Amino acid sequence: MKENTATYVLIALFLLSGFIIKNPFILNMVSIAALAVIVVMGLNLLLGYAGQVSLGHAGFVGLGAYISSILAIRFNINPWLSILIASLLTSVFALIIGYPTLKLKGHYLAMATLAIGEIIYIFANNLVDLTGGHQGLTGMPMLSVGSFVFDSEKKFFFFVWIVVFFFAFISFRIVNSHFGRALKAIHEKELAALSFGVNVHLYKVVIFSLSAFYAAFAGGLYAFYLGFISPSSFDLLKSIDYIVMAFVGGIDSIFGSLIITVVLASLPNIMTFLQDYWPIVNGLLLVIAAMFMPKGLGGFIKWKRAIF
Amino acid sequence: MEKGDILKIKNITKHFGGVKAVDGVSFSVRERQIKALVGPNGAGKTTLFNIVTGLYKADSGEIIFKGKNLFLYKPYKLINLGISRTFQNIQLIDALTVKENIALGLHSKIKSNPVSIILGLNKSHERDVLEKVERVCRFLKIEDYLYKYPNQIPFGIKRLVEIARALVSEPELLLLDEPAAGLNEDETELLLKSIFRIWERGISILLIEHDMEFVTNCSHSIVVMDSGKKIAEGLPSEVMNDYRVIKAYMGE
Amino acid sequence: MLGGMLQFYFMSIHVPLVASLFLVSLIVGLLGYIIHFVFIKNTKNPTELSLIILTIGLAMVIRGTAMLIFGKNAHSVGQFLPFESVTIFGLTFSSQYLVVLVGALILAGLLFYVLNLTNFGKVMLAASQNPLACSIFGIDVEMVKSVSFFLSGFLGAVGGSIIAPISFAKYNIGLIMGLKGFSASVVGGFGNNVGAIVGGLIIGISESLSAGYISSSYKDAVTFFIMILVLFIKPSGIFGSKDVERV
Numbered sequence: 001m002k003e004n005t006a007t008y009v010l011i012a013l014f015l016l017s018g019f020i021i022k023n024p025f026i027l028n029m030v031s032i033a034a035l036a037v038i039v040v041m042g043l044n045l046l047l048g049y050a051g052q053v054s055l056g057h058a059g060f061v062g063l064g065a066y067i068s069s070i071l072a073i074r075f076n077i078n079p080w081l082s083i084l085i086a087s088l089l090t091s092v093f094a095l096i097i098g099y100p101t102l103k104l105k106g107h108y109l110a111m112a113t114l115a116i117g118e119i120i121y122i123f124a125n126n127l128v129d130l131t132g133g134h135q136g137l138t139g140m141p142m143l144s145v146g147s148f149v150f151d152s153e154k155k156f157f158f159f160v161w162i163v164v165f166f167f168a169f170i171s172f173r174i175v176n177s178h179f180g181r182a183l184k185a186i187h188e189k190e191l192a193a194l195s196f197g198v199n200v201h202l203y204k205v206v207i208f209s210l211s212a213f214y215a216a217f218a219g220g221l222y223a224f225y226l227g228f229i230s231p232s233s234f235d236l237l238k239s240i241d242y243i244v245m246a247f248v249g250g251i252d253s254i255f256g257s258l259i260i261t262v263v264l265a266s267l268p269n270i271m272t273f274l275q276d277y278w279p280i281v282n283g284l285l286l287v288i289a290a291m292f293m294p295k296g297l298g299g300f301i302k303w304k305r306a307i308f
Numbered sequence: 309m310e311k312g313d314i315l316k317i318k319n320i321t322k323h324f325g326g327v328k329a330v331d332g333v334s335f336s337v338r339e340r341q342i343k344a345l346v347g348p349n350g351a352g353k354t355t356l357f358n359i360v361t362g363l364y365k366a367d368s369g370e371i372i373f374k375g376k377n378l379f380l381y382k383p384y385k386l387i388n389l390g391i392s393r394t395f396q397n398i399q400l401i402d403a404l405t406v407k408e409n410i411a412l413g414l415h416s417k418i419k420s421n422p423v424s425i426i427l428g429l430n431k432s433h434e435r436d437v438l439e440k441v442e443r444v445c446r447f448l449k450i451e452d453y454l455y456k457y458p459n460q461i462p463f464g465i466k467r468l469v470e471i472a473r474a475l476v477s478e479p480e481l482l483l484l485d486e487p488a489a490g491l492n493e494d495e496t497e498l499l500l501k502s503i504f505r506i507w508e509r510g511i512s513i514l515l516i517e518h519d520m521e522f523v524t525n526c527s528h529s530i531v532v533m534d535s536g537k538k539i540a541e542g543l544p545s546e547v548m549n550d551y552r553v554i555k556a557y558m559g560e
Numbered sequence: 561m562l563g564g565m566l567q568f569y570f571m572s573i574h575v576p577l578v579a580s581l582f583l584v585s586l587i588v589g590l591l592g593y594i595i596h597f598v599f600i601k602n603t604k605n606p607t608e609l610s611l612i613i614l615t616i617g618l619a620m621v622i623r624g625t626a627m628l629i630f631g632k633n634a635h636s637v638g639q640f641l642p643f644e645s646v647t648i649f650g651l652t653f654s655s656q657y658l659v660v661l662v663g664a665l666i667l668a669g670l671l672f673y674v675l676n677l678t679n680f681g682k683v684m685l686a687a688s689q690n691p692l693a694c695s696i697f698g699i700d701v702e703m704v705k706s707v708s709f710f711l712s713g714f715l716g717a718v719g720g721s722i723i724a725p726i727s728f729a730k731y732n733i734g735l736i737m738g739l740k741g742f743s744a745s746v747v748g749g750f751g752n753n754v755g756a757i758v759g760g761l762i763i764g765i766s767e768s769l770s771a772g773y774i775s776s777s778y779k780d781a782v783t784f785f786i787m788i789l790v791l792f793i794k795p796s797g798i799f800g801s802k803d804v805e806r807v
Contacts, residue, residue: 197416286617
């Protein structure tokens with residue numbers, strides 16, 4: 001319960017920082033990080049509450065970005081509506097993929113999502129007529145409400161952190177409901193969950209699909225904010241980035257993963273000279289977290305708090 | 309006799325690879341009866357339990373609960389029929405408080421939909437849940453531990469929390485898998501009393517145990533299993549004699 | 561991937577072919593052993609999830625290191641046989657395909673022998689099915705696991721080095737190749753040697769056919785699509801038993 005408050009306070013601090021920070025580079029960076037936070041919050045539900053790994057979440061982000069952009073460009077559909085449609089389609093897609101694979105042992109979903117991510121990447125690269133191929137896609141209209149257009153870094157910054165707040169709110173409501181209780185049971189003691197009336201398979205599928213919704217929604221916002229998308233933003237390495245953020249931040253801690261995500265999403269932009277070392281750093285972070293901090297930094301903080 | 313059976317296990321067989329874990333076992337639990345399933349380790353008791361609760365599929369045989377064929381139901385539906393269980397190796401959820409762990413037992417009774425979860429319209433359900441959880445905790449005298457986590461409570465209490473979680477849904481048949489394992493004398497005494505008080509409320513009980521002492525003290529009827537087969541069934545006093553004979557025969 | 565990269569390295573410093581093939585496999589095999597011995601064994605809370613995460617992390621470290629050492633470019637690796645191409649039944653193809661074919665057959669035969677006909681193979685199967693029972697009967701399950709990690713590293717490296725002249729050696733080919741291997745296992749059915757070969761053939765042939773009839777850019781997509789299709793229809797694969805499914 002305390003974590004809810006801490007997270008909301010943190011998001012509020014980010015919102016307030018929008019009044020202080022003038023530098024558009026930083027505002028842009030933290031906005032992009034906020035989009036990653038939305039993806040990671042969705043991934044958190046999957047990792048932390050269903051105990052499953054998705055190696056294709058960047059693919060879902062991409063699916064959201066491409067579908068919404070194409071809907072808006074080709075069919076002149078309102079950007080908001082196209083983001084919503086794209087997110088719903090992506091979550092239905094995840095539902096279809098998750099239904100057979102989530103009946104199987106854990107590494108099947110990891111491998112199937114890895115394959116899905118690759119397939120999406122291949123299509124984004126090769127359906128040139130629709131996606132612009134590796135050159136990317138442009139021409140999305142700007143997001144607007146009435147005559148208010150989100151045309152500056154600052155406006156989008158405020159907007160995106162409000163969206164983060166909204167998704168965090170949904171996550172907390174789910175996690176603290178009886179549904180969340182059942183998910184925690186699934187993660188730890190699947191057979192016990194089954195014996196007490198939890199439809200384990202259905203719940204896993206639902207949470208996977210929901211996490212794909214989060215990812216696709218962030219992808220849609222990303223597309224309309226930048227006005228440009230290309231396949232390289234949605235490749236396997238990005239999927240692994242999201243896993244690092246979620247896992248190191250703490251798979252059942254929204255607060256922890258929020259901090260870690262903002263840090264890890266921003267660092268590569270600040271320390272560009274380290275570019276070639278990021279895969280190794282990411283890998284090491286995962287190794288250390290998996291070996292010594294199974295609950296990630298968030299869990300580590302909670303554990304410290306329990307001692308003192 | 310036929311009429312009063314709440315659970316009928318008919319000719320159940322289960323293989324694991326080449327090993328017959330359960331081999332043509334049949335017996336019944338009558339209404340308001342405490343029935344014990346005893347036997348050495350590896351006799352197939354827990355396997356049989358897992359078949360009754362749908363976690364394993366039997367190769368052949370039938371299980372009838374109140375006239376319904378249990379094999380037609382998904383494992384997570386069984387609790388709605390009125391069957392509930394505990395586990396030999398404690399299966400409490402470490403991330404949940406005792407209260408939430410017990411509330412898990414009521415999961416299937418909570419009717420809700422995604423919209424009401426997100427809008428937070430489940431408050432009244434949760435009040436109901438809390439009330440029932442508190443009631444069952446008072447019944448088992450563990451109300452002091454409601455807001456503790458499983459790793460903060462003694463082992464004996466964990467066993468009782470497991471029982472509370474199984475009991476909170478008000479089942480008609482309670483399956484207890486080695487409820488006394490790892491308990492000290494006082495805790496065993498307390499457990500015995502609790503089992504009788506549960507029985508007094510009209511609940512039928514099927515329990516696994518390998519402590520014969522405990523079983524003869526608390527059950528109305530005993531089934532003995534060894535190497536997957538039922539080798540004896542009857543009143544505790546009868547079976548005790550048989551059991552000694554068998555034990556002597558097997559040279560234990 | 562490492563197999564191919566190391567093969568490239570050893571051949572570039574003029575280590576003889578057979579020696580380098582052996583060295584490469586040994587090194588990667590040892591790496592597999594070390595991964596189990598140092599990392600997996602010492603994981604505090606070895607759940608399915610944390611082990612998957614751990615191996616992803618290690619893969620990233622290895623891949624990142626390979627990229628730093630060998631660079632981002634694809635390296636060509638010389639063919640193993642002295643002649644460029646062979647002609648059989650009027651079909652002309654690179655001689656390396658012959659090496660791959662023969663190599664795969666030898667490895668499959670060896671693996672079949674070790675797993676099914678030697679005592680150690682039986683121990684390995686037993687340890688995977690019931691580790692507890694094995695340790696009761698005095699089998700060092702951890703040792704068996706270490707050896708199987710060595711073997712899988714070893715085999716992976718042999719595969720990587722003999723395919724390198726065809727596929728080129730590049731720091732990032734490993735994961736996709738691994739996924740193709742996994743796809744083949746899924747299609748054929750896990751834990752079944754015939755299945756692995758049939759699965760591999762199905763994946764390989766459909767990849768070539770789709771490259772020919774659809775477009776070579778989509779061949780990987782077709783492979784993965786087939787895997788997902790099999791997961792839908794028969795998750796245990798063509799020859800598999802049912803033990804992949806949860807209760």
